[in-house]
Each structure stands twice: as structure tokens, then as C-alpha cells.
Amino acid sequence: MQSFSVLLQNFEQRFNKRHFPGEPQNLYDASQYILKIGGKRVRPVCVLMGNELFDEIDADAYEVAAAIELFHNFSLIHDDIMDKAPLRRGMETVHTRYGESTALLAGDVMLVAAYDYINKIKPLHLQKIISLFNKTAREVCEGQQMDMDFEKESEVSFEAYEKMITLKTSVLLAASMQMGAILGGAGGANQQHLYEFGKKLGIAFQVQDDYLDAFGDPEKFGKQPGGDIIVNKKTFLMIHALDVAKAEQKAELNELMKSVPEADEAKKQKVEKVLKIFRDCKVDAWAEELKDKYYREAMKHLEDIAVLSSRKTELEVLAKYLLQRDK
Amino acid sequence: MQSFSVLLQNFEQRFNKRHFPGEPQNLYDASQYILKIGGKRVRPVCVLMGNELFDEIDADAYEVAAAIELFHNFSLIHDDIMDKAPLRRGMETVHTRYGESTALLAGDVMLVAAYDYINKIKPLHLQKIISLFNKTAREVCEGQQMDMDFEKESEVSFEAYEKMITLKTSVLLAASMQMGAILGGAGGANQQHLYEFGKKLGIAFQVQDDYLDAFGDPEKFGKQPGGDIIVNKKTFLMIHALDVAKAEQKAELNELMKSVPEADEAKKQKVEKVLKIFRDCKVDAWAEELKDKYYREAMKHLEDIAVLSSRKTELEVLAKYLLQRDK
Numbered sequence: 001m002q003s004f005s006v007l008l009q010n011f012e013q014r015f016n017k018r019h020f021p022g023e024p025q026n027l028y029d030a031s032q033y034i035l036k037i038g039g040k041r042v043r044p045v046c047v048l049m050g051n052e053l054f055d056e057i058d059a060d061a062y063e064v065a066a067a068i069e070l071f072h073n074f075s076l077i078h079d080d081i082m083d084k085a086p087l088r089r090g091m092e093t094v095h096t097r098y099g100e101s102t103a104l105l106a107g108d109v110m111l112v113a114a115y116d117y118i119n120k121i122k123p124l125h126l127q128k129i130i131s132l133f134n135k136t137a138r139e140v141c142e143g144q145q146m147d148m149d150f151e152k153e154s155e156v157s158f159e160a161y162e163k164m165i166t167l168k169t170s171v172l173l174a175a176s177m178q179m180g181a182i183l184g185g186a187g188g189a190n191q192q193h194l195y196e197f198g199k200k201l202g203i204a205f206q207v208q209d210d211y212l213d214a215f216g217d218p219e220k221f222g223k224q225p226g227g228d229i230i231v232n233k234k235t236f237l238m239i240h241a242l243d244v245a246k247a248e249q250k251a252e253l254n255e256l257m258k259s260v261p262e263a264d265e266a267k268k269q270k271v272e273k274v275l276k277i278f279r280d281c282k283v284d285a286w287a288e289e290l291k292d293k294y295y296r297e298a299m300k301h302l303e304d305i306a307v308l309s310s311r312k313t314e315l316e317v318l319a320k321y322l323l324q325r326d327k
Numbered sequence: 328m329q330s331f332s333v334l335l336q337n338f339e340q341r342f343n344k345r346h347f348p349g350e351p352q353n354l355y356d357a358s359q360y361i362l363k364i365g366g367k368r369v370r371p372v373c374v375l376m377g378n379e380l381f382d383e384i385d386a387d388a389y390e391v392a393a394a395i396e397l398f399h400n401f402s403l404i405h406d407d408i409m410d411k412a413p414l415r416r417g418m419e420t421v422h423t424r425y426g427e428s429t430a431l432l433a434g435d436v437m438l439v440a441a442y443d444y445i446n447k448i449k450p451l452h453l454q455k456i457i458s459l460f461n462k463t464a465r466e467v468c469e470g471q472q473m474d475m476d477f478e479k480e481s482e483v484s485f486e487a488y489e490k491m492i493t494l495k496t497s498v499l500l501a502a503s504m505q506m507g508a509i510l511g512g513a514g515g516a517n518q519q520h521l522y523e524f525g526k527k528l529g530i531a532f533q534v535q536d537d538y539l540d541a542f543g544d545p546e547k548f549g550k551q552p553g554g555d556i557i558v559n560k561k562t563f564l565m566i567h568a569l570d571v572a573k574a575e576q577k578a579e580l581n582e583l584m585k586s587v588p589e590a591d592e593a594k595k596q597k598v599e600k601v602l603k604i605f606r607d608c609k610v611d612a613w614a615e616e617l618k619d620k621y622y623r624e625a626m627k628h629l630e631d632i633a634v635l636s637s638r639k640t641e642l643e644v645l646a647k648y649l650l651q652r653d654k
Contacts, residue, residue: 023469024469024472024473024476026472026476027468027469027472078431078432078435081428081431082427082428082431082432100409101408101409101475102472102475104405104408104409104431105405105409105468105471105472107435108405108434108438108464108468109464109465109468109469111435111438112438112461112464112465112468113465115442115457115461116458116461119454119457119458119461123450123453123454126450126453126454127446127450127453130442130446131443131446134439134442134443134446137435137436137439138436138439138440141354141432141435141436141439142350142351142354142436144432145351145353145354145429145432146351148428148429149351149353
């Protein structure tokens with residue numbers, strides 16, 4: 001199997017082009033804009049890796065990979081509208097630059113364009129791929145709705161949060177791999193193990209993301225920690241802290257989460273106070289163990305896939321890379 | 328061929344059910360809500376009629392018809408968000424009732440659900456149907472974008488307006504019929520004639536809609552005329568009036584279009600003044616002739632379809648019904 005970086009290059013060569021007509025310019029420039037501001041392209045490469053785990057890469061895998069990347073960007077455009085986010089990857093979001101209505105439509109045509117790529121594949125696997133694509137698309141929307149619903153709830157259980165994160169962020173990674181496996185002719189059991197591998201990996205990645213936002217080294221991380229804390233975002237860490245904190249700490253957390261400070265000094269104080277409670281509750285060690293648990297579960301599913309273990313090497317490398325593991 | 332009303336009943340029997348899962352309730356209730364507030368279901372019945380023009384109705388036509396109706400409602404939900412419309416068919420719009428973010432997502436999952444129905448059809452026609460569906464979906468979005476762009480432009484040509492209306496409202500009717508034809512095994516030329524029949528019919532219907540909004544009988548029409556005039560909506564009538572008006576009339580129209588009156592008396596005066604210019608410019612007669620021209624073009628395409636003319640009767644009846652023609 002080829003490495004992530006080689007496959008990424010192969011994908012980018014095909015994907016880095018204009019995917020939309022010229023007119024109406026406003027609309028299609030908005031769609032193209034978000035593709036130009038980049039992204040790690042992890043999901044489309046996972047389609048290729050899922051395919052190559054079982055067979056040589058089929059040309060159809062590049063179509064499905066493009067569809068997955070377009071779908072991902074569709075969901076980013078619409079999520080940014082809902083979250084009123086001004087920036088993404090340090091650049092203006094689509095609605096900030098082109099207005100909300102055009103951004104909404106730019107997302108819509110992006111989703112349609114994703115189906116256009118899927119529709120190019122050979123008929124043999126078409127219905128299976130569309131079926132999995134649709135199920136996943138629905139789940140991603142459900143995850144976003146749950147996320148918005150949770151904002152209004154004072155208490156969210158670990159199980160509910162894990163489900164939301166799974167839908168909102170993990171199932172697309174999982175489905176990307178499974179679609180590759182389908183194109184590679186994998187049987188049902190192998191497909192399922194690969195799907196679960198991607199799903200668990202995705203959740204582990206989110207735990208890490210939440211952890212780094214609180215405890216990450218600003219030097220390595222490139223930004224001051226505590227962004228989630230300042231805006232009272234529910235995270236794996238906050239939900240666990242509220243679960244295990246003593247009555248007094250819980251009251252303080254709830255009090256701290258009543259405001260969104262704007263002044264730098266107030267932000268800093270809030271972050272420090274919350275982090276102190278996190279540390280007192282050993283949330284940091286718990287999160288590292290949780291990430292590790294999902295990682296081990298992911299690796300178990302990878303092990304259980306019935307192909308030569310030498311074919312699995314690059315997926316192991318990817319998992320370690322995404323989860324910043326040295327060994 | 329069966330009549331519109333019989334086919335409508337057949338469609339409604341299958342379509343009147345919940346199309347979405349139970350959870351997250353907020354999200355899927357919002358999607359289901361717009362389906363419950365009704366609609367004439369013209370487009371899905373056109374799928375059935377397009378099919379029956381060439382053969383007995385295939386079970387797949389009901390799947391495609393459901394997909395078309397879901398797509399139409401997806402576009403209504405998103406258009407209403409963009410237009411900030413408080414009401415649709417006298418009921419709260421989805422975003423008024425469920426909030427903009429949930430409405431946005433409710434539209435997204437509706438579009439995905441449309442593809443789910445399409446994906447149920449037999450493989451034989453699947454790629455052709457998806458291809459036409461995608462092209463049409465893109466065009467509907469393009470039409471909406473052009474409509475929004477036109478709001479900001481002081482002069483819009485007849486040709487540009489006709490193109491916008493064609494994309495925004497006619498191509499879906501046209502594609503509905505063509506999809507039925509595809510499922511009925513029609514050849515390419517017959518498909519194209521039926522598509523053009525639907526397209527011209529759709530434009531004629533829009534001309535009539537614009538005409539009735541200005542000159543309709545309030546008794547029959549169920550509302551006071553002039554709604555488009557009050558909000559300065561560009562219509563076939565206004566665009567033609569600006570085209571043919573004398574300098575003085577044009578200046579008065581442009582002056583009148585600078586405000587959106589709120590008081591009832593001011594609204595009434597504005598409507599009266601604009602209608603006087605419309606009448607002086609013979610816009611009313613021009614619009615009736617324009618509608619007639621599209622109708623004749625539509626009927627010519629229907630004539631040119633190579634099937635027994637007795638099979639065409641119900642489509643003729645439909646055209647006359649939609650365009651309120653006695654003969």
C-alpha cells in the first residue's frame with residue numbers, strides 16, 4: 001500500500017481544479033473558494049487507502065474521494081453559517097465573504113456536485129455507494145442538530161455527547177474507508193471492521209482535539225489554549241468534569257459557564273480557573289486514557305480485517321500520525 | 328392515460344406518510360412539517376404522466392415522483408430562509424417555526440432523502456435519472472442565485488429574466504416529465520419534446536402568475552393584487568414596462584420603486600400608480616399574448632411527440648387547467 005503522502009499527492013493532482021461552471025459567478029466562486037482555502041484531505045485519501053487495502057486502486061475511487069471531499073466542504077459551509085463563524089483556517093468563511101444566502105446555495109450546489117462525482121462510477125457498486133453516502137450524510141446532519149440542541153441543555157451525558165461526536169465527525173471518516181473497501185471488493189465483515197476502525201479513530205481524534213484545546217502546548221499548537229472554554233463549548237473534558245466534580249467545583253464550573261468574556265484578561269482568568277478544576281478532577285489523565293481506549297479499539301478492528309497484515313501498515317502509520325503517537 | 332386527479336390520488340396515497348426518522352425530533356419534525364402544509368403536487372404527478380405517455384406506470388415512477396416532491400420542498404425551505412419569508416401557503420415557514428439553523432439542516436436532509444428515493448429504482452435507468460436530477464438541481468440553485476443578483480441590479484433584460492425564471496421554476500417541471508419518459512422507455516427525441524413541453528408550460532405559468540398578481544380579480548384570486556408591486560419584485564410585467572415606457576413613465580416607475588410602503592393607504596396608491604403605467608404601456612395585453620406564445624410553443628412540442636395523440640389528452644387537459652384556459 002502506498003503512503004498517505006503519496007496518495008494525497010495523487011488525489012490533489014486530480015482534485016485541484018475548478019469543479020463548477022463559470023456562471024452565476026457569485027454562486028460558483030463561493031463554492032470554489034472554500035476548496036481553495038485547503039484542508040488536510042484526510043477523508044478522500046482514506047477512500048483510496050480503504051480501496052488499496054483490498055486491491056489496486058480503482059479509478060472510481062478517485063471519483064468517490066472527490067465526492068467525499070465536496071460533501072465535507074458542503075457541511076463546513078452550512079455549519080459555519082449556523083455557528084456564525086467568521087473564520088475558518090484563518091480565512092474568511094464563505095458566508096462572511098459572499099453573504100449568507102449565497103453561502104447557503106453554494107453549499108447546496110456543492111452537495112449536488114458530490115452526487116455528480118458518485119454518479120460517474122461503474123454501475124456495479126453504484127447503489128451501495130449511494131446508500132452508504134446518503135446514510136452518512138443524514139447522520140452528519142443529525143450530529144450537527146444534536147450539537148445545536150446540546151448548546152441549550154444544561155446537562156449532557158457522556159453517552160449522548162459521544163453519539164453526537166460520532167455522527168458529526170467520525171462516521172464520514174468511517175464511511176470514506178468503507179466506500180474504498182466496497183470498490184476494492186471487500187466482503188461485508190471486512191467492510192464493517194474497516195468502518196469501525198475509521199469510526200473509533202475519528203472519536204479518538206476528537207478527544208485529542210478537545211484535550212489539546214485545553215492542555216495543548218501553545219508553541220506546538222499554534223494558538224492559545226482555552227478557546228472551547230471561553231465560549232462554553234461542551235467537550236469531552238467539560239462533560240466529564242461536570243460528571244465527576246464535587247458539588248462545590250460543579251457549582252463553580254456552572255457559574256463560570258454563565259458568561260463569555262471579551263476582554264483578554266477576563267478570558268485568561270476564566271481559562272485558568274476552569275483548567276484548575278479540570279486538573280483537580282484529573283480530567284487530563286482521564287482524557288488521555290479515553291483517547292487511548294478508542295485507539296486500541298480502532299487497532300483491534302484493523303487487526304481483525306482478513307487481509308495480509310503487511311497491507312495494513314500504512315493505515316497504522318496514518319492512525320499514529322493523526323493521534324500524534326510515537327509508537 | 329389516467330387523469331391528473333386520479334394520478335394525484337395514487338401519488339398522495341403513497342406519499343402521505345412520515346419520510347424521516349424520529350430523532351433528532353427537532354430536525355425531522357421540521358422536514359416533515361413543510362410536507363404537511365400541502366402543495367398541489369404538480370411535479371410528482373408530471374413524473375407519472377410523463378411515464379404513462381409511453382407505457383404503463385412503472386413502480387419506479389413513484390420513487391422518482393417522491394424524490395422530485397422532496398427536492399421541491401428542499402428548495403422551498405432554503406428559498407424561504409434566503410427571502411426571509413414569514414409565511415408559505417398561509418402557514419409559518421419552516422425557519423419561522425423551527426429557527427434558521429434547523430430549517431437549513433431540515434432542507435439538507437430533505438435533499439438527501441430525495442436521493443434515497445431515487446436510489447431505490449432499478450439500475451437500468453439509475454445513472455440517467457441521477458444525471459438529469461443533478462443537472463436540474465444545479466439549475467434551480469442557479470436560478471435562485473440569479474434572482475437574488477437581479478434584486479441588486481437596476482436594469483434586467485427580458486432575456487436574462489426569462490432565463491432566471493426558466494431555471495428557478497420551469498426546469499423542474501420539465502425534468503419531472505422527462506424522468507417519467509425515461510422510465511417509460513422513451514427515445515431521446517421524444518424525451519426532449521416532452522422536456523420542452525414542460526419547460527414552456529412552466530414559463531407560461533409564471534407569466535400568468537405575474538399577470539394575476541397585478542391584474543387578477545381579488546374575488547377569484549383570493550388576495551388583493553399588487554403584492555409584487557409593493558415589494559418592487561421584478562416580474563415579466565415590470566421588466567417589459569421598463570423596456571417600453573416613455574422616459575417620463577420610466578422615471579416615475581423608477582421613483583415608485585425606491586420605497587416599500589408599509590401603510591395600507593400608501594400601498595394602495597403605489598399599486599394604483601404602477602398599474603396605470605402598466606395599462607398605459609399595454610403591459611396587460613402584452614403579457615396575455617406572451618403567455619399564449621409559450622402555451623403554443625408548449626403544445627407544438629407535445630404534438631411532435633411520436634405517440635398516439637389519444638395518449639396525450641390528459642397532458643393537454645393539464646396544460647389548459649394550469650393556464651386557466653377554457654378551450
